[in-house]
Amino acid sequence: MITRRKLLTGAGAAGVVGVAALAAPSVKAKSNKTIKWRMQTYAGAALGEHVIKPAIDSFNKVAGSDMQIELFYADQLVPTGELFRAMQKGTIDAVQSDDDSMASPTEVTVFGGYFPFASRYSLDVPVLFNQYGLNEIWDAEYSKVGVKHLSAGAWDPCHFATKDPIHNLKDLKGKRIFTFPTAGRFLSQFGVIPVTLPWEDIEVAMQTGELDGIAWSGITEDYTVGWSKVTDYFLTNNISGAWAGSFFANMDRYNELPEHLKELLKLAMDSSHYYRQWWYWGGEAALRVGGKDMKLTTIPDEEWATVEKAAHKFWDEIAAESPTKAKVVEIFKKYNADMVKAGRPYRYG
Numbered sequence: 001m002i003t004r005r006k007l008l009t010g011a012g013a014a015g016v017v018g019v020a021a022l023a024a025p026s027v028k029a030k031s032n033k034t035i036k037w038r039m040q041t042y043a044g045a046a047l048g049e050h051v052i053k054p055a056i057d058s059f060n061k062v063a064g065s066d067m068q069i070e071l072f073y074a075d076q077l078v079p080t081g082e083l084f085r086a087m088q089k090g091t092i093d094a095v096q097s098d099d100d101s102m103a104s105p106t107e108v109t110v111f112g113g114y115f116p117f118a119s120r121y122s123l124d125v126p127v128l129f130n131q132y133g134l135n136e137i138w139d140a141e142y143s144k145v146g147v148k149h150l151s152a153g154a155w156d157p158c159h160f161a162t163k164d165p166i167h168n169l170k171d172l173k174g175k176r177i178f179t180f181p182t183a184g185r186f187l188s189q190f191g192v193i194p195v196t197l198p199w200e201d202i203e204v205a206m207q208t209g210e211l212d213g214i215a216w217s218g219i220t221e222d223y224t225v226g227w228s229k230v231t232d233y234f235l236t237n238n239i240s241g242a243w244a245g246s247f248f249a250n251m252d253r254y255n256e257l258p259e260h261l262k263e264l265l266k267l268a269m270d271s272s273h274y275y276r277q278w279w280y281w282g283g284e285a286a287l288r289v290g291g292k293d294m295k296l297t298t299i300p301d302e303e304w305a306t307v308e309k310a311a312h313k314f315w316d317e318i319a320a321e322s323p324t325k326a327k328v329v330e331i332f333k334k335y336n337a338d339m340v341k342a343g344r345p346y347r348y349g
Contacts, residue, residue, distance in 0.1 A: 037067070040078070041071065042097040044073050047224055055269065081102065083095045097246070104145075104147075108324065115244070117240060119240060149248055150266075154273070158218070158239050220284055223283075234288075
């Protein structure tokens with residue numbers, strides 16, 4: 001029989017020390033400080049309520065005391081055009097944006113946001129990244145500059161929302177349009193005057209006449225952020241079927257995360273991508289049918305086909321700029337060719 005006295009001496013005492021040693025890591029782990037990240041999105045608060053906040057709220061709820069992400073909306077910490085540099089320096093830990101808007105110094109930046117006619121539907125974007133090799137190219141390009149490309153997904157298509165009706169390409173001439181850098185570069189050949197302004201200033205710029213229109217989103221965003229109240233017409237033709245955007249993080253901060261938090265972050269991003277798939281897809285249809293603020297106009301298919309033809313010429317111009325850009329363009333070409341061969345419902349008409 002081991003008495004209480006024997007337990008506290010000799011071999012018994014050693015056993016107690018062993019138990020205490022095993023318990024020590026648990027006590028130490030509980031004293032660790034919560035990992036805190038600051039993430040800024042390209043989206044304003046009204047839009048952010050859909051495109052990012054639900055996923056971050058879920059992440060914080062599950063991560064608990066292990067990690068918390070503080071979310072900031074467009075231009076709250078730094079202007080959108082400075083997001084990349086701020087993240088690279090570690091001023092911001094993570095970003096949700098497209099490459100184009102945040103002026104990434106990479107070979108793939110031109111393809112972020114709305115690369116003309118690269119996609120027809122929102123599902124094209126994740127397939128291009130996950131099955132056609134874009135993930136690997138983006139990962140390599142951002143790794144060169146100290147940033148972790150986390151995950152890419154699709155948003156809405158790109159349409160014109162304007163004060164005056166657009167019935168043909170001539171109606172676009174001279175129109176001052178808020179749009180993405182690459183989209184503006186492409187549209188300028190049709191007489192569009194691209195304008196860059198802070199996201200939060202767009203509504204006022206439409207009211208004061210500084211802008212004639214917006215080519216930044218689909219109709220869901222127009223209604224969600226209030227742009228439908230300052231634009232009277234919505235052009236049903238689009239220059240791209242889906243916005244391509246991503247989550248990014250400072251490489252050092254990402255590498256510091258334990259594996260379970262990396263996995264949780266991935267699940268949260270996947271949740272965000274899925275939310276946008278159905279939210280935009282349903283919203284684009286519902287608001288065209290039932291929206292009361294904007295009247296729909298359409299440029300005839302035969303005339304709009306000349307815009308798509310110009311886009312393919314634009315692709316070749318971009319491809320000539322570097323081997324990496326050429327590789328991405330070849331992937332776009334192969335993917336779209338495959339979709340045409342696959343037929344309905346992938347491509348038709």
